[in-house]
Amino acid sequence: MSRRRPSGTGRTMSLGWDQQDTDVRSGATEPDGRRGRGALPGEPPPQAADRDGPTADAARRGASEGDGPARDGRRRLAGILGAVVLVLALVLVVPRVLATGDGPEAAAREFLDALVAGDADVLLTHLEHPADATDLALRDEILQAAENRVTSYVIEGSSIDGDGARVEALLEDGHEQRPLTLTLHAVAGSSFAPVRWQLDRIAVPEMEVSLPFGTEQIVINGVPVTLQEEDVATVTFHLPTLALQLLPGTYEITLPDGGPLQTAISSEITVPLYLGHSRSTPTPVHYELSDTGRAEATGQLQDLLAACARATTARPEGCPFAAPSADDSWPRQPVRGTWALRAVPEVTVSPWQFGLWSVSGSGGIAEFTPDAADSPSEQVPFEVEAFTQMLPDGTLRTDLVDPPGSFTVVICSTPMDVGGTPQYVAVDPDAHLDCEDGR
The missing domain is CATH 3.10.450.50 (Nuclear Transport Factor 2; Chain: A,)
Known part of the structure; x- marks a missing residue:
């Protein structure tokens, strides 16, 4: 009969590698999930053993196989981005290259x-x-x-x-x-x-045309054109002036029919074979008195001289002649007597500024006979200066300038008034001017 020693309670021995290791004899599982086994002194720990050998190779192959899908995804993303860039290039460049339109x-x-x-x-x-x-x-x-x-x-x-x-x-x-x-x-x-x-915008020549005050229409190459105030570019030589854009060619510019007393004088403008900016000097377009109008103005001047000849003083007021015997002392003592026209001046009529016509003449002779019985008659040579204008009712009015060479012109319409009421003019600085009727 053998005698055994009573077994006592077992005591766990530390392995010395990790405090979390369990008793190798108990078959407990280590923290990494592997089945624990005992390690003899001098034997490498399980972790070190796993770095080499078939197990490590298998682990590395598994890791490589796990990274493959990620690399494939990156390749697919790069391909998609490249395709997008190519499409954008085709959209932006090809239409400009292929669809250039007309030259x-x-x-x-x-x-x-x-x-x-x-x-x-x-x-x-x-x-x-x-x-x-x-x-x-x-x-x-x-x-x-x-x-x-x-x-x-x-x-x-x-x-x-x-x-x-x-x-x-x-x-x-x-x-x-x-x-x-x-x-x-x-x-x-x-x-x-x-x-x-x-x-690009193309400039064309501009031809200036000056017009009478109150002009409502002009006629270009036979075509009537109605004017507006904004068509006036400036005032040149006291007349409204247009700056007409014209293309190369010859144009006839005139005014509408002026009735029996005046004739429209046209101007011909030739624009050279050229396109570019240029501006000509003003070309006048105006009316001249017709033969009937000249006769009317001359007759009115003769009527004015006849009225002067009916004066009974040696210095008729507003007339182109005065007798030497007139007393120039102050206060003036008028010398009474009678006048007679012995020679009528030879009159010429010509256009002037502001739509007026100058009516002038020389060679006139007036004779003054004082009332005093012992005073001889005196013959006075004289020149005459007057202006004629067309009134709104289509009639002419002639005014004497006294003294000759000194006069004042008053214009009721503004210088830019084109297409409005025609002008009215007074040559007497003291005369009352009513712009309603031109008197």
Whole structure:
């Protein structure tokens, strides 16, 4: 019979590697989930053993296999981004390359065709419009009636520099040829819209025309044109002046029919074969007295002289003659007597400023006979100066200037009053002027 030692309570021995390790004999699981096993002294810990060998290789293969899907996702994202960039490039660049639209010559040809045809609507969309000039002469019927206008053209070439372009053309009017350079700029509404070429604004010559006060209409190449106050550019030589935009050609500008007493005097304006900014000196358009009007003005002057001859003093007031025997002392003592016209002046009538006509003459002789019995008669040579104007009712009025060379002109209408009431003029600085009736 054998004797055994009674077993006591077991005591756990520390392995010395990790306080969390459990008793190898108990078969407890380590914190990393592996089944624990005992380690003999001098044996490497399980973690160190796992770094090498088949187990470590398998672990590394597993990690590599886990990273594969991430790398594939990054590759797919890069491919998508590249495709988006390519599509954007195609959207932005290809339409501009393939859809360039018509070239600059097409836009230039549209303008030049309108210039030859006299198409005012098309021309006005390309021309400059200065504030002090008027385009009232740019009408189809006026342009097409102009002599020596542009009849044909030839486009000699074009060039493009970025967003700008130039077209070289040759204009012809049937008599000569002149070069013309048109400049253009590119216009595009969107990336998908074709590039469109648009002409830069084109300047045209401006021809100044001065008119009588109160002019409501002018006639250009036989076409009546109604004026507005804003059409007046300035006042030149005391007359309203228009600055007409005109294209190359010859134009006749005149006034409407003035009735039996006056004749409209037209002016012919020729614009050279040229497009560009220039302004001419004023060309007058006015009325002259007709033969009937001259006879009327001369008759009125003779009536005024006859009225002076009916005076009973040696110095008739407002008359062009006075007797030497008139007493010039102050206060003046008038010498009484009678007058007689021995010679009537030879009268000439010519246009003057402000819509007036000058009526003047020389070679007149008036004779004064004093009432005193012992006073001899005196003959007085004289000259006469007067002005004639057209009144609103279509009649003429003639006023003497006394003394000759000294007078005052009063205008009721403003200098810019075009298309309004005609002017009324007084030559006597002391006369009362009623602008309602011109008297």
